Amino acid sequence: MGNSFGHLFRITTFGESHGGGVGVVIDGCPPQLEISTEEIQFELDRRRPGQSKITTPRKEEDKCEILSGVFEGKTLGTPIAILVRNKDARSQDYDEMAQKYRPSHADATYDAKYGIRNWQGGGRSSARETIGRVAAGAIAKKILRQVAGVEIIGYVKRIKDLEGTVDSNTVTLEEVESNIVRCPDAECAERMIELIEQIGRSGDSIGGVVECVARNVPKGLGDPVFDKLEADIAKGVMSLPASKGFEIGSGFAGTLLTGIEHNDEYYIDENGEVRTVTNRSGGIQGGISNGENIILRVAFKPTATIRKEQKTVNREGEETLLAAKGRHDPCVLPRAVPMVEAMVALVLCDHLLRDYGQCKVL
Numbered sequence: 001m002g003n004s005f006g007h008l009f010r011i012t013t014f015g016e017s018h019g020g021g022v023g024v025v026i027d028g029c030p031p032q033l034e035i036s037t038e039e040i041q042f043e044l045d046r047r048r049p050g051q052s053k054i055t056t057p058r059k060e061e062d063k064c065e066i067l068s069g070v071f072e073g074k075t076l077g078t079p080i081a082i083l084v085r086n087k088d089a090r091s092q093d094y095d096e097m098a099q100k101y102r103p104s105h106a107d108a109t110y111d112a113k114y115g116i117r118n119w120q121g122g123g124r125s126s127a128r129e130t131i132g133r134v135a136a137g138a139i140a141k142k143i144l145r146q147v148a149g150v151e152i153i154g155y156v157k158r159i160k161d162l163e164g165t166v167d168s169n170t171v172t173l174e175e176v177e178s179n180i181v182r183c184p185d186a187e188c189a190e191r192m193i194e195l196i197e198q199i200g201r202s203g204d205s206i207g208g209v210v211e212c213v214a215r216n217v218p219k220g221l222g223d224p225v226f227d228k229l230e231a232d233i234a235k236g237v238m239s240l241p242a243s244k245g246f247e248i249g250s251g252f253a254g255t256l257l258t259g260i261e262h263n264d265e266y267y268i269d270e271n272g273e274v275r276t277v278t279n280r281s282g283g284i285q286g287g288i289s290n291g292e293n294i295i296l297r298v299a300f301k302p303t304a305t306i307r308k309e310q311k312t313v314n315r316e317g318e319e320t321l322l323a324a325k326g327r328h329d330p331c332v333l334p335r336a337v338p339m340v341e342a343m344v345a346l347v348l349c350d351h352l353l354r355d356y357g358q359c360k361v362l
Contacts (some may be wrong), residue, residue, distance in 0.1 A: 005133075005236065008357060009140065009350040017121030021085040024132030024269045028137060028353065029069070030032030030170075031077030033146070034198040035139055040064050040082065042109045043138040046338040052180035056197045056329045058116045060087055064135055074140075082135045086128070099314045105303040108124045111315065122305075127241045127332070137342025140349035149216045150348060156183040156339040157187065157211035157297060159195060166186035168295050182337045200330030203307030205322075207242070207300045210340045213285070214348060216295040221289040221351040228287025229351060230296075236343035238296045242332050245299030249282025264292075294348075298340050300332050 004012040004130045008028045015022030041064055045051070049058040062084050070081030101107040106125035110117040142149035155176045157164060164185030169318075170267040173250055181196070183189040201208050222229030234246045254262050257280075264276035276292055283294035309323040329335065 002043065004006050004349045005239070006346060007074035007109075008353040009143075010226070011127055011132065011136040011346065015086075015129065016118045016144055017128045018086060018123070018234065019118070021083050021129050022131045023081065024136045025082040026069070026082070028082040028350075029075050029077070029080055029139060030143065030353075031075055033143060034073055035070060035075055035136050035142060036073060037066060039065055039142065040066075040135050040138040041193065043134050043141075043338055043342070044084070045179075047134045047335055049335075050333070053334055054180055054200065054329075054331065056227045058215070058282070062131060065204055080139070082132070082297050084131050084135070087216065096322065097324065099316075100320055101312050101314070102305055102324055103310050103312055104301075105297030109168065120269050125241065127335075127339075130240065130342075133240075133346070134342045135340050137338070137345045140230040140342070144345060144352065148218050148352060150166075150218075151215045152212065152345050152348075154182075154210055154212035154337040155213075156181055156337060157191075157209045157237065158209045159183075159192040159208040159331060159333060160206045162188055162192050162328070163209075164192075166211065168211065169293060170216075175212065176337070180334060196331045205306050205328075205330050207244075207302040207304035208295050208331065209299050211297045212344055214344055216282060216354075217289045217291070217294050218352070219289055219291040221355055222284065222287045223351075223354070224287055226285075229289055229294075229347070230282070230284045230341070231297060232351070233234040233294075233344060234349045235349060236347045237296070240336065240339050240343060242336070243298055244301045246296065248284065248294070248296040250280040251282075251297060254280060262328070265285060281292050294344075296344070298336075300336055303329050303332055 004010060010027045012025045044064055045060045048062040049056040049060050065083045067081040067083055069076055069078050141152060153171055153173055155166060164183045166184050171184050178184050179189045181189045181192045183192055221265060230248050238246055262280050264278045264342050267275055267277055268276045273308050279292045283289055283292040305324045305328045307323055309321050312320060312322045
């Protein structure tokens with residue numbers, strides 16, 4: 001239960017942090033889509049650990065293997081299985097955590113629900129589970145780009161109280177990837193990196209905000225009431241590890257405006273299309289895309305596993321202390337960028353296929 005996501009384009013992820021490997025099964029991918037391991041690997045390399053001095057030092061190449069669903073470089077229309085094997089697990093780092101619960105982690109709640117858990121690296125609650133999402137997201141991005149010209153770009157907007165200035169309408173992937181923190185504001189990025197290094201040396205962690213824009217999204221994606229497009233996007237990104245908040249368009253800042261200040265007035269562009277003068281709605285109105293850029297933000301908490309000593313309890317209900325071992329990100333934000341992009345792509349791809357199935361002829 002809870003391991004699958006999507007309707008027509010549906011994924012099921014599997015595996016634990018320190019098990020044999022992690023991966024995904026993708027169902028509903030249309031046939032004859034050209035896809036290669038290199039395209040998937042590009043996205044996985046953006047997510048993998050050990051990629052810079054401000055991420056976890058765990059050394060994993062995260063090389064993907066396509067086990068099924070692709071033949072001679074094209075999808076078959078059958079389930080696609082992708083596997084990434086774990087190579088650098090150090091389970092002994094977690095021996096103490098077999099009995100002691102890490103504060104604000106999933107240890108205690110998994111025990112409460114199942115009565116058993118894989119305590120090595122967090123098991124299923126580890127961010128390594130997102131490998132499957134990012135791999136599937138690479139395929140979803142390819143479909144969106146090929147069918148509708150959709151472009152999805154995420155970036156780090158804020159680390160703690162350091163916020164970059166970024167134009168979501170023009171930001172490029174090259175600008176995002178130009179530094180290790182993935183903030184297109186170069187000056188702010190330098191200060192972010194310094195702060196993350198400082199926090200990491202102290203054994204603590206910090207959080208922040210990832211912003212994501214989807215451009216060239218067709219009008220009409222999304223369904224009324226319970227399957228509103230922003231509701232599905234919210235579920236997707238809020239299912240990511242460490243995510244604690246979501247907003248779209250004006251978000252919470254919109255509560256400070258009046259209706260006349262917040263409404264997006266309409267006009268007819270040079271192609272005779274209905275457009276909005278502003279985009280405080282964030283590209284979605286009534287749960288359905290309106291053709292403007294979809295702009296959203298996801299808040300991520302500080303990494304729960306830290307080296308500083310904290311009060312906790314063990315499985316026997318005794319109070320104790322814990323200073324966690326292991327290799328962990330002092331800030332999850334740089335590696336969360338491709339994760340957010342993947343979840344947005346999965347939702348948009350699913351709704352694109354649903355829209356074709358319900359309203360359009362291929």
